[in-house]
Amino acid sequence: MRRLLGPTALRDRVPGGPDGRRMLAVTLVDRIGSGLWAATAVLYFTYVADLGTAEIGLMLGVSGAVGIAGPPLGGHLADRLPLRPLLVTVQAVRAAAALALLTTTDLWPLIAITAVGSLGDRAASVLTKLYATRVAGPERARYQAVNRTVANLGWAVGGLAAAAALTVGTTTVYRCLLVGDGLSFVLAALLTLRCHEPPSAARVVAAGPRPAAGTTPDGPVATPAAEGRPAPATGAEPAPVRRTTxxxxxxxxxxxxxxxxxxxxxxxxxxxxxxxxxxxxxxxxxxxxxxxxxxxxxxxxxxxxxxxxxxxxxxxxxxxxxxxxxxxxxxxxxxxxxxxxxxxxxxxxxxxxxxxxxxxxxxxxxxxxxxxxxxxxxxxxxxxxxxxxxxxxxxxxxxxxxxxxxxxxxxxxxxxxxxxxxxxxxxxxxVRGRTGPALSDPPVTVSEHRSPTH
Missing domain, CATH: 1.20.1250.20 (MFS general substrate transporter like domains)
Structure with a gap:
């Protein structure tokens, strides 16, 4: 595993360059926090919030139902807004929801808070996947594999830490684990701020005519000639493409x-x-x-x-x-x-x-x-x-x-x-007949040397 996850291996093997590696760090921190909470959530609501089994079932059922709206909502916004600040916002929502659980033990406020947290969790999942797709490009399969490996390591570390803490099992310990979950989202948001905004074909299309050569709404791009591809024929500006659904x-x-x-x-x-x-x-x-x-x-x-x-x-x-x-x-x-x-x-x-x-x-x-x-x-x-x-x-x-x-x-x-x-x-x-090579690779790429904006 050292060969896979060591600094040299990450530099050489992880697609997406520095941004790909930063997002792996985001995944690791996120999953460690989630591992802390997933292993103790039901116990927290039972022993700290003093909820019954039926009340916990109702709360988790409602929050799960609300969370279903997270992926389509997050994906819809990601085609229209810059992805990096959207990710940061979602992480902030998750942090606020986690820490807000400490403020009450009443059922209905807890249902509302967990519903917001579930919405943020599901939205964060699709936004992270979309970010990886954009920065890794044709190597997205390998990036996803490394990402899942890191995620499983994070879950394991968080779960083991929670198991060790629960040998004490006091109310204070439960609350500390919840605080750890909330702070993991804060740290994930801060790490995301260090990433570049990835290229987005969707936002280029939404903007109408193609921008001047060498630029996009997200910054400088590699031109076709620079990437060894034929330059497109010159002529009239292409008509805006109608967004598909x-x-x-x-x-x-x-x-x-x-x-x-x-x-x-x-x-x-x-x-x-x-x-x-x-x-x-x-x-x-x-x-x-x-x-x-x-x-x-x-x-x-x-x-x-x-x-x-x-x-x-x-x-x-x-x-x-x-x-x-x-x-x-x-x-x-x-x-x-x-x-x-x-x-x-x-x-x-x-x-x-x-x-x-x-x-x-x-x-x-x-x-x-x-x-x-x-x-x-x-x-x-x-x-x-x-x-x-x-x-x-x-x-x-x-x-x-x-x-x-x-x-x-x-x-x-x-x-x-x-x-x-x-x-x-x-x-x-x-899927037969719809599996041609590189059907959805982004047509533009952001220069790896562009400095992140803060």
Missing amino acids: PWRDRPYLLYTATDAVLCLDDSVFKVGLPLWTVTATTAPHGLAPLLLVLNNVLVVLLQVPFARFGTTPAAARRALLPLGAVCLAGALALAASAAEPVWLACTALILAATAFTLAEILHAAISWELSVSLAPAEAQGAYLGVHSLSQAVQRSAGPLAVTGAIAVGPVGWLGLGGALAATCLAQHRL
Whole structure:
């Protein structure tokens, strides 16, 4: 890992130059704070805010529903406003929401505060993805792989710190962990201020006629000649391009819907594996958290090597077929884990966790590339905002689908695995003909040597 994340390796391997590395630091700080809070949120509301189970469920349900609006809203704004200050604003909103939780223990104010925080969390996710897309360009698949590795490390560090703090478990400790979460967003905002504003084809289109050679609304650009590409023919100014909308792009909406199904690996790990292990198998209960550790370790080790499966739209489309096979294999292993003896159940659960982790890693590379390459450059923010709804929908419907499979038993897992494999085949057919090379690479690039403005 030192070779991957050391200073020299980051300088040589991370796409996006200095801005790419700064955004990795933002991701690390963000996820450490989120790890602190995610591991203790329910306990905080139970023991500090003194809420009942039903009240906590209502609060989390409402905040989750409000948060669904975050990705499309963030993407819509990102096509019209500079991205860097928008990111800083969202981080400030998240910080304010986190720290505001300290001011009350009443249910309805807490619902309002967590709803604002959820809106900011979901918007920040799509804005960070859009920033990475713009600064990394054609190397976005590799950047996303490194970014996911750093994110998992951050989650692990935050979770371990929270676990250590909870050995004390006092009200003061809970509040300190919440303060740490809020301060992580403040630090993330400050780090974002050190980044450049990335190029935006959407804002160039919105501005109407193309600016003078060598400039864009965001600053100097590399001209086609400087990049070794033929200069465009001279003549009349091009007519302003009408902005496209993802809400009328039926193939993209269908792609987003199928991707929501393929995001089910999240619910399999958070809900399915732990619940199935303790209720339907003879495996020791202590194996359940170890399966999550296995997931985290494999993501850190394999996400970057697996980036090659998403380097081009065509490669991402081809990888959908092995993705379906891996999903089906994981479901078969889960079905087999219901058998005795104990060693067989444990072995099957480990194989299932490994298979679904590989599916998660592979799907991350595929989804990252296709969601960007299928979007027109002038409306990338809006399209990525709509695509992020796939994760939001999965967070709501995924636990129901997984618990339904558990209720049916081994046959339920086989049905779920078959549905995932069929969805991969459907998506493979759906994106056929729309996976040309570099469909949405930005037409302009910001000079790496431009100084950031503060």
